[in-house]
Amino acid sequence: xxxxxxxxxxxxxxxxxxxxxxxxxxxxxxxxxxxxxxxxxxxxxxxxxxxxxxxxxxxxxxxxxxxxxxxxxxxxxxxxxxxxxxxxxxxxxxxxxxxxxxxxxxxxxxxxxxxxxxxxxxxxxxxxxxxxxxxxxxxxxxxxxxxxxxxxxxxxxxxxxxxxxxxxxxxxxxxxxxxxxxxxxxxxxxxxxxxxxxxxxxxxxxxxxxxxxxxxxxxxxxxxxxxxxxxxxxxxxxxxxxxxxxxxxxxxxxxxxxxxxxxxxxxxxxxxxxxxxxxxxxxxxxxxxxxxxxxxxxxxxxxxxxxxxxxxxxxxxxxxxxxxxxxxxxxxxxxxxxxxxxxxxxxxxxxxxxxxxxxxxxxxxx
Ligand code: ATP
Numbered sequence: 182x183x184x185x186x187x188x189x190x191x192x193x194x195x196x197x198x199x200x201x202x203x204x205x206x207x208x209x210x211x212x213x214x215x216x217x218x219x220x221x222x223x224x225x226x227x228x229x230x231x232x233x234x235x236x237x238x239x240x241x242x243x244x245x246x247x248x249x250x251x252x253x254x255x256x257x258x259x260x261x262x263x264x265x266x267x268x269x270x271x272x273x274x275x276x277x278x279x280x281x282x283x284x285x286x287x288x289x290x291x292x293x294x295x296x297x298x299x300x301x302x303x304x305x306x307x308x309x310x311x312x313x314x315x316x317x318x319x320x321x322x323x324x325x326x327x328x329x330x331x332x333x334x335x336x337x338x339x340x341x342x343x344x345x346x347x348x349x350x351x352x353x354x355x356x357x358x359x360x361x362x363x364x365x366x367x368x369x370x371x372x373x374x375x376x377x378x379x380x381x382x383x384x385x386x387x388x389x390x391x392x393x394x395x396x397x398x399x400x401x402x403x404x405x406x407x408x409x410x411x412x413x414x415x416x417x418x419x420x421x422x423x424x425x426x427x428x429x430x431x432x433x434x435x436x437x438x439x440x441x442x443x444x445x446x447x448x449x450x451x452x453x454x455x456x457x458x459x460x461x462x463x464x465x466x467x468x469x470x471x472x473x474x475x476x477x478x479x480x481x482x483x484x485x486x487x488x489x490x491x492x493x494x495x496x497x498x499x500x501x502x503x504x505x506x507x508x509x510x511x512x513x514x515x516x517x518x519x520x521x522x523x524x525x526x527x528x529x530x531x532x533x534x535x536x537x538x539x540x541x542x543x544x545x546x547x
Contacts, residue, residue: 183244183258183334183367184209185230190239192225192391199225201391203239207335210365216378217388218414223371226388227337230369232256243334259328261338267312267323274299274308277326284331298326301360318342318349325360335367343372354380375415379403387411409543412468412536418500421474421510424540425467465546466538471500473534474512476519477527484527489519503528 185207192200199222207213215223228234230241232253241249248256259280267276274295281291299305302322312320321341328336342353358381361368372378378385379399387394387402387410395407406412412420477484487503487510494516501519502509503526512528519526537546 184242185335185367185369186240186242187226187230188240188242190226190229190241191237192222192229192234193237199391200229200236203391203393205386205393205396207367207369210367212361212368212370212381212383213386214370214372214378214382214384215386215388216372216375216414217394218373220390221388222391223373223388224339227260227339227369227371230335231258231260231337233260257333258335258337259331259333261321261324261328261336261341263340263343267320267327269312272309272311273304273315273323276312276323277308277330280327280331294330294332295326298330301329301363302326302356316349317345318353321345321353322356325357329364329366333366335369338368338370340372341370342377343374350377357381375417379415385415387414389414405545406468406536407545409466409468409538409540412538412545416470418471418511420468420470420536422466422468422538423505423508423510425465425537464540466540468536468538469510469530469534471511471513473531474503474510475529475531476501476503476512476514477529480527483529485529486525487528489522489524489526492519492522501526 187203187205190200190203191198203226205213215226217223225234229236230243232248232251232255236249239249240247243256243258253260268279271279277295277298278286278291281294286294295308296305299308302325304319304322304326307315307319312323315323325336325338325341328338342350342357345353354377361381370378370381382399384396384398385402386396389410395402395411397405402411402415406415406420409422413422480486487505490502490504490509492502493500497516499514499516499518501512501514503512510528538544539546
């Protein structure tokens with residue numbers, strides 16, 4: 182297995198720069214997910230590691246060895262595509278055996294390795310079938326088996342389960358996680374699905390427009406987003422973000438959301454960065470996740486009366502849109518807590534769950 186290090190990697194397609202000065206170290210045996218919206222450069226990054234795409238400048242090292250001038254076949258890493266790319270005329274066994282045979286593996290070794298991979302992926306019962314007889318999920322298991330069979334230094338996956346339906350995707354997600362726990366192959370995985378990223382990754386690399394926005398464990402990027410982009414890309418439903426007006430009196434921050442007349446008093450010990458910058462004139466944004474909006478039936482200290490608008494019952498909990506001026510504040514409540522649209526409830530923001538951002542730069546202020 183292997184450590185992968187990207188240093189100052191740049192990639193242009195013509196005059197368009199799609200990777201900007203990317204620095205990233207993927208530890209041996211780590212599962213790293215590249216996450217970002219369509220077109221942010223994650224596939225190009227993955228293909229560059231694999232050697233399927235040249236980089237314009239910078240360096241890529243695998244196990245300490247610069248590889249940017251090596252062919253894909255010389256890098257000893259496997260790639261799994263979204264579309265299964267299996268050989269239709271070969272059986273599942275022969276598909277998985279293919280890389281071993283191509284490398285001149287002895288018959289007994291090939292059989293042993295294919296069977297070991299088939300056991301790990303629980304596909305032993307259809308080794309004799311052809312791909313056309315398999316479901317999408319099983320085809321992708323075979324593609325993953327073919328990638329793993331020659332025990333590559335690393336396995337790179339580009340939206341490998343993106344084409345499957347929702348239920349199957351969930352099953353495969355669990356299976357990929359189990360496989361990684363058992364095999365511990367260094368893995369780099371591309372997706373635009375943040376739930377997939379959160380559930381699979383040891384660390385998530387969030388990208389936007391070719392720029393790395395944040396690297397961290399799923400909990401780090403969820404709880405401490407580095408900027409407004411990450412804050413709004415990670416988490417479903419998305420974090421509430423609003424212009425905030427700070428009124429500081431005796432260490433109390435009164436936060437006014439948007440142009441609304443409803444004001445939330447959030448007592449916070451202000452991060453030094455905010456105090457120092459003297460914001461409060463429109464340069465500050467407040468973020469709060471729906472679970473940080475606390476809703477009560479009765480009025481009380483610090484609670485602001487708000488009218489419920491849309492209520493989405495999701496089974497385990499509800500998402501309730503509360504009208505604040507011309508905007509909405511989304512709250513997560515226990516199921517059925519708010520009776521119906523039009524009801525008035527009383528809300529406050531949990532001061533331990535507030536995030537402040539510089540509106541102009543987007544950077545987190547804590
Ligand atoms: P997606 O999830 O849609 O694949 P992505 O984040 O993986 O998106 P990339 O596929 O890496 O993004 O593409 C990044 C940018 O580079 C996009 O604007 C894309 O149009 C462009 N691009 C990708 N491949 C090429 C190419 N061969 N020639 C020119 N432009 C390209």
